[in-house]
Amino acid sequence: MERRLTGWLVRLVAGVLLVVAGLSLVDRWQRTPGQLRWESAERIAEFRPECGGVPMERDEVCPGVGTADDLLRGFLAANGADAIGREYRWRRAGGWAMAGTGSLILVLLAGGVLGARRRRQQAVLEAALFPRRGPVRPVSPAAVLLPGPAPGGVPPRSDNLGGFAFWLVVAVLLTVAATVVAVLSGWWWMWGVVAVALLLVNRAVRALVDGGRARYARPRWAERHGYVYRRFDPDLVARLGLPGLRAARPYAEHLVHGALGGLPFVLFTYVHRDLSERSVCVMALPGWVPRIVVAGERPGNRLRRGSDPGWRALWPAVRGVADRDLPEPFAADGRLIWIAAAGPPPTVDRLLTGLRTVGAALAATPVRVDPVPSPTTEAA
Incomplete structure (x- = not known):
């Protein structure tokens, strides 16, 4: 009985933690369109093209990479408002998956508790019918x-x-x-x-x-x-x-x-x-x-x-x-x-x-x- 209670407690804690962590991730990466544009502008303003860790001039060419303009265009494509929105949607999906897993664990826990109660009742009935x-x-x-x-x-x-x-x-x-x-x-x-x-x-x-x-x-x-x-x-x-x-x-x-x-x-x-x-x-x-x-x-x-x-x-x-x-x-x-x-x-x-x-x-x-x-x- 003590082992079963310990298992129930572990599943309860794990389920609650997953639900809380998942919902926290969803809230953390939730952004409005205006916030996405602002964050994209901040990233672009802070971007400085580099070649091997050394800042590049506008017309300078980095071997195997391209010019500073090429690096800037690539950065703009990866850090535009739409790109950041897609990235955050995947992170929110991970949060929802965590919360769903935790909810599933809690549902299974409830089923296990109800099943244990039903089995105890069945055991009493079986003891009377089939001693x-x-x-x-x-x-x-x-x-x-x-x-x-x-x-x-x-x-x-x-x-x-x-x-x-x-x-x-x-x-x-x-x-x-x-x-x-x-x-x-x-x-x-x-x-x-x-x-x-x-x-x-x-x-x-x-x-x-x-x-x-x-x-x-x-x-x-x-x-x-x-x-x-x-x-x-x-x-x-x-x-x-x-x-x-x-x-x-x-x-x-x-x-x-x-x-x-x-x-x-x-x-x-x-x-x-x-x-x-x-x-x-x-x-x-x-x-x-x-x-x-x-x-x-x-x-x-x-x-x-x-x-x-x-x-x-x-x-x-x-x-x-x-x-x-x-x-x-x-x-x-x-x-x-x-x-x-x-x-x-x-x-x-x-x-x-x-x-x-x-x-x-x-x-x-x-x-x-x-x-x-x-x-x-x-x-x-």
């Missing part, structure tokens, strides 16, 4: 992946992509405004703001694309393969309890239940702690394995902290299969293996095949660790 609870009776991890009866209730969020599109438009406008200010003002640090704005555009585009895939492409993909599609499950994330899955809500959305090679799996979207939507695919293993956390393909060891020590000696025998069939980061624990599943349907098909192949290799590896039954392990 975090364990399963009523012990079940096997594989059974959690199977499609049960369609859950009742109303999905907590709409399928509309308008919110993603709105933030994409806002990010693009912020990028354009920051670029205009950077070009007109010459402030080098404004290019850092442009870079941040471009990162926001990239994130908004990814959110829009991933949201569209989950809402529209995933049901068609499930129907094409004969899988079962569910709009939402009120507490699947809580029932799975996957280590390292930093979910902010217990429910899952846009689920696809299926099986590959006799191993059940479920693909679903969940709400991450940063309130973004993320997708994950979870598949059952043919046997029990101690916990293993694997990084993406890279030089050196892919085995990450959090893996059971028993994997250290046996991982080199499995890495060849993992590098070939599953170069992305993944994790496994007990009877489940899972991986982030962002991407189009062909990518998801490849990930499912990789999970099946690598999962079989992990389950066949004789790690010398006594299995510790988890709370979800079926009672003997």
Whole structure:
């Protein structure tokens, strides 16, 4: 909460400063036609033609430049009332761009504050409708992946992509405004703001694309393969309890239940702690394995902290299969293996095949660790 308040305060100060600075620039470079003529006359009266810093006589010629009259004509063209007016209009445009950027930041801040309030109200409602609870009776991890009866209730969020599109438009406008200010003002640090704005555009585009895939492409993909599609499950994330899955809500959305090679799996979207939507695919293993956390393909060891020590000696025998069939980061624990599943349907098909192949290799590896039954392990 303190971090969020600090972010709000920083955006408030930045927005107010940009608005004040922008309006100050607009006021500073505002001129009437009479003031422009007076300023042009002052500049012309103070002009003295020089050649290499030395004052020139009227008929003197400066090599590569021309006579004093040539220099005077060039100065008159660049410092006439019309030329000065054009120059000041560009400076005022930069001021308006700064003020507009600050106003946009303040509008986004207001939206963030209202959104936080709405999310708190939604969290209270979700806590009442979808409480975090364990399963009523012990079940096997594989059974959690199977499609049960369609859950009742109303999905907590709409399928509309308008919110993603709105933030994409806002990010693009912020990028354009920051670029205009950077070009007109010459402030080098404004290019850092442009870079941040471009990162926001990239994130908004990814959110829009991933949201569209989950809402529209995933049901068609499930129907094409004969899988079962569910709009939402009120507490699947809580029932799975996957280590390292930093979910902010217990429910899952846009689920696809299926099986590959006799191993059940479920693909679903969940709400991450940063309130973004993320997708994950979870598949059952043919046997029990101690916990293993694997990084993406890279030089050196892919085995990450959090893996059971028993994997250290046996991982080199499995890495060849993992590098070939599953170069992305993944994790496994007990009877489940899972991986982030962002991407189009062909990518998801490849990930499912990789999970099946690598999962079989992990389950066949004789790690010398006594299995510790988890709370979800079926009672003997």
